[in-house]
Amino acid sequence: MNINSIFSSKSFYLGLFIRVIFIIFFVPIIHIDLFNNFIIHSIQNPSIDPWDSFLSNGGDPLSFPYGYIMLAFLSPLSFFGLIIGSIFNNSIYFSSLGLGLSFLLIDYSGLLIFSKIFPKNINEIISYYWLSPLLIYVTYFHGQLDLLPSLIMLCGFFCLMKRKFSLSGFVFGIACAAKLSMVLAIPFTLIYLWQNMRLRAAFRPFIFYFCLTTTFLSLIPSFLEGYRKMVLGTPLKNNIFWFSVSFDGFTIYILPIVFSILIYLMWRMLKTNYDLLVSFTGISFLISILMMPPNPGWYLWSLPFLIFYQIKTDLQGKFLISLFSIFSVILLYPLHSGSNNIIFKSFNIYNENSNNSFIYSIILFLGVIICLRWYRESIQKNDYFILSRRPLCIGISGSSQSGKKQLCNNLKDVFGESSVNHIDSNKYHKWSDYSPMRRTSSINDPLNFDLLKLSQILQLSKFNNFNELSNNNKFLRKLNFPSKRMDSIIICTGMHIFAADSLADKFDIKIFMDPALKLKKFWTEDSKNKVNDDYSKDSKKFKNIFLKQKKVSDIIFSIKPVNEDLNGKELLEKIPLKLKVYFSDAIFVDRLSKALISICGVKLDSQINYDNLSAIMTIEGEVWSGDIELLALHLIPNLEEFLDLKPKWQDDVFGIMQIIVLLQIDHTLNKVYLK
Amino acid sequence: MTFNIINKKSFIEIPKAIIFDTDNTLYPYKPSHKVALKAAINKASKILSISESEFKKAYLISREEVKYRLGEVASSHSRLLYFQRAIEILGLQSQILLSLDLEQTYWRTFLQNSELFPNVIELLKILKKQNIKTAIVTDLTAQIQFRKIIYFGLEDYFDYIVTSEESGKDKPFQNSFELVLKKLDIEANKCWMIGDSFNSDMVGSNKLGIVSIHKKERSHFFKKEVSYVDAEFSEFKSLQDFFISNIF
CATH class of the missing domain: 1.10.150 (DNA polymerase; domain 1)
Incomplete structure (x- = not known):
């Protein structure tokens, strides 16, 4: 489908035509002077240490400051070029042609990866990537090789996006082996994996495969003398100290400081998502090239990330990036060697004394503006950033044995155990288990619970007040309170958590469980932990407290048997259930109804109260967990970042309850964002 | 490919209604x-x-x-x-x-795994704006076809739907076409039928006098009796442009 879309675009053929023209008619001077010499020598003199072999034959140490990966990718077609060149007695031209064709294949692979990442933005990808003047100039006219490591890194990010963490670590290792500067992306990726509790399990495999690849492709070769001299000893590495300020005999190197600040800023965010990871990595690459002497190849490091941003930003941002790309070519063109045209022989205006300070200043200005916009937009539009400031607090109330814990567990299955902090109000009982008061008091009585303490704990948890929490450590230990940092979701279950207004206000989402009485009765009988017999007796006494809680709830779930005439032990069997849901805000009910009908084929009856825009929906029908998974993808694609790596979806009414809570979360997050 | 008119006589005035097939016409089946x-x-x-x-x-x-x-x-x-x-x-x-x-x-x-062909919704919006009625005539059971329409979010764009479950016979039998014309209350020659199947959609509708427009697959070049096809296109964008340019 994507490939068809690419092939149906005229712009694709334009980009291809331009590339083919450059490959055939232009021979980059650095190919002739540097890369080809090394690649041809390596092909003709195979060796474990091709760098040493090249140097010992009087080769230029600057010819190929790259490792095995680059050599492996570029050698095959150069080899064919060399064979054909020997027939036509022009090995330089044909091996350069082979190099150009290698890059055409690599370049096309980049286009395919982008089309996988942004399947709905094919035309934009072709405009921003395939027709990028910067990419075409640097790769096909000037002949730099940096596109390859940049695209390998993009491939690593694609694997991360697809949750293939081991493969991602492996690909990141390859990217760093291809070009050491790709290591700039590693700290941000490690922070991303470490900070997300649900992704932390992926931290180890990522590190393992990254280290494994790095060991074999970068560390072991460093024992080779030639590799040390040509790759590790490249004088270009000193450019990270190029942008500096000197005073009173001290020199301050700006780039390492800015890079460290970026790492610190990401770490301080407490939680980041994939978009933020891409933004931080892209900004760090962009800043790096701005603070180093203008080198054509380096401008490609940030290109894949800039395309990520260019697709998502507004028209002004898109224009700025296009302008940056054009001015970069204007700056680089006279400063670097360019190409020899095979017809006109020389096709460059290379002038090493060319003074382009003005253009460079414009690029610096554009680059800084892009970085600032990128940073601002990534954070402002980031739900995770909002949540990292304040976790989402869900309250589940309802009388005893109403299914509160079941719903809490079902939500944990979706968000992942490590992302959810469950606060059970039963642990805030005023009387201990052995106290005579415990036996005489009713469980329905809210005064038997220390709701004030519960309120305080919720307050501290919501605002991630770790210091305060650690001060309360003794208290927390008693409550078995988790000492780890709070994560994105707090779920509080209890019978009276919405009873007091001040406590109810602490919850972003209030859910009330109200199953059919006879169903609850048989669930209770079935339960190992039988509640007091006086439950039904005094439930009338506290009826108003539950009614009040229902009134303030956003959602009321009421599970009933489909056949309401069933009685007795029949109810203990696995019987078909139906779900009646009350929504205090019916804003997403229409969307939910359509999705439930179209995807699950359920029977559905929804009534909207137009006085207050509340709604009651009754749902019955067999629903499989797979349907629920598709519902989640269809209704709330943005919430994927919040879900566990392998969320466990339930069948039937319990699965539908999971979806409804997720929709309410999405709705609440949108409200927070709009605020 | 542009909107290719084969029988110019059928396109002298704007249609009163357009009937669409569903599978492989609105989305790749x-x-x-x-x-x-x-x-x-x-x-x-x-x-x-x-x-x-x-x-x-x-x-x-x-x-x-x-x-x-x-x-x-x-x-x-x-x-x-x-x-x-x-x-x-x-x-x-x-x-x-x-x-x-x-x-x-x-x-x-x-x-x-289903996704509408590009520009389907844009075309339907234009038809709504130009007050052209729209209907679906499709084979298969009503339940799943209705579900598909809702899934694609098209339920508000169509005035009528006829399934072969409702009409009793699959296309190219004329039951479905006759029923949809009755529902639309429009003469056959004022309606267009857009479909991918030459036998089911083109022949069936054309025999009733409906203007038949063939939605071609890009790589689909089969020999057909042109007399049953009044126009052809492969991308909805071309049909959209046709209505925007208002050539009537």
Whole structure:
């Protein structure tokens, strides 16, 4: 489908035509002077240490400051070029042609990866990537090789996006082996994996495969003398100290400081998502090239990330990036060697004394503006950033044995155990288990619970007040309170958590469980932990407290048997259930109804109260967990970042309850964002 | 490819209504069907502990059997019946829950992998704006076709829908076309029929005097009797441009 879309675009053929023209008619001077010499020598003199072999034959140490990966990718077609060149007695031209064709294949692979990442933005990808003047100039006219490591890194990010963490670590290792500067992306990726509790399990495999690849492709070769001299000893590495300020005999190197600040800023965010990871990595690459002497190849490091941003930003941002790309070519063109045209022989205006300070200043200005916009937009539009400031607090109330814990567990299955902090109000009982008061008091009585303490704990948890929490450590230990940092979701279950207004206000989402009485009765009988017999007796006494809680709830779930005439032990069997849901805000009910009908084929009856825009929906029908998974993808694609790596979806009414809570979360997050 | 008018006489005035086929006309059917069938077969083979090829073979036999027995009616396309019979062919009797499960797995995966052709919604919006009535005439059972329309979010764009379950016979029998014309209350020559199938959509509608427009697949070049086709196109963008340019 994507490939068809690419092939149906005229712009694709334009980009291809331009590339083919450059490959055939232009021979980059650095190919002739540097890369080809090394690649041809390596092909003709195979060796474990091709760098040493090249140097010992009087080769230029600057010819190929790259490792095995680059050599492996570029050698095959150069080899064919060399064979054909020997027939036509022009090995330089044909091996350069082979190099150009290698890059055409690599370049096309980049286009395919982008089309996988942004399947709905094919035309934009072709405009921003395939027709990028910067990419075409640097790769096909000037002949730099940096596109390859940049695209390998993009491939690593694609694997991360697809949750293939081991493969991602492996690909990141390859990217760093291809070009050491790709290591700039590693700290941000490690922070991303470490900070997300649900992704932390992926931290180890990522590190393992990254280290494994790095060991074999970068560390072991460093024992080779030639590799040390040509790759590790490249004088270009000193450019990270190029942008500096000197005073009173001290020199301050700006780039390492800015890079460290970026790492610190990401770490301080407490939680980041994939978009933020891409933004931080892209900004760090962009800043790096701005603070180093203008080198054509380096401008490609940030290109894949800039395309990520260019697709998502507004028209002004898109224009700025296009302008940056054009001015970069204007700056680089006279400063670097360019190409020899095979017809006109020389096709460059290379002038090493060319003074382009003005253009460079414009690029610096554009680059800084892009970085600032990128940073601002990534954070402002980031739900995770909002949540990292304040976790989402869900309250589940309802009388005893109403299914509160079941719903809490079902939500944990979706968000992942490590992302959810469950606060059970039963642990805030005023009387201990052995106290005579415990036996005489009713469980329905809210005064038997220390709701004030519960309120305080919720307050501290919501605002991630770790210091305060650690001060309360003794208290927390008693409550078995988790000492780890709070994560994105707090779920509080209890019978009276919405009873007091001040406590109810602490919850972003209030859910009330109200199953059919006879169903609850048989669930209770079935339960190992039988509640007091006086439950039904005094439930009338506290009826108003539950009614009040229902009134303030956003959602009321009421599970009933489909056949309401069933009685007795029949109810203990696995019987078909139906779900009646009350929504205090019916804003997403229409969307939910359509999705439930179209995807699950359920029977559905929804009534909207137009006085207050509340709604009651009754749902019955067999629903499989797979349907629920598709519902989640269809209704709330943005919430994927919040879900566990392998969320466990339930069948039937319990699965539908999971979806409804997720929709309410999405709705609440949108409200927070709009605020 | 642009909107290619073959029979100019049929396009002298703006249509009063446009009738659309669904499968392979509004969205590509084959890729979704392929993935969906694979998912259902995969599930069946795991649950029944048989090889995928074994189940697929039974499914294909079952499909032919059901189609032959029922003839050209809506239920002859029922995946539920295909799966039910396939399990029976394998000697496992009628497994009701599993048949339902496989049917739902099929349609779930089908919907998950379905996407409207580009510019379908844009075209429907233009038709609404120009006060041109729209209808769907499709084979298969009403339940799943309605679900598809809702899934694609098209339910508000169509004025009428006729399924072969409602009309009693699949296309190219004229039951569905006659019923939709009755619902639309518009003369046949003032209506356009857009569909991908030459036999079902073009021949069936053209015989009633409806202007027939063939939605061609990009790579689909088959020889046809041009007399049944008044115009052809491959991308909805061309049809959209046709209405925007208002050439009538």
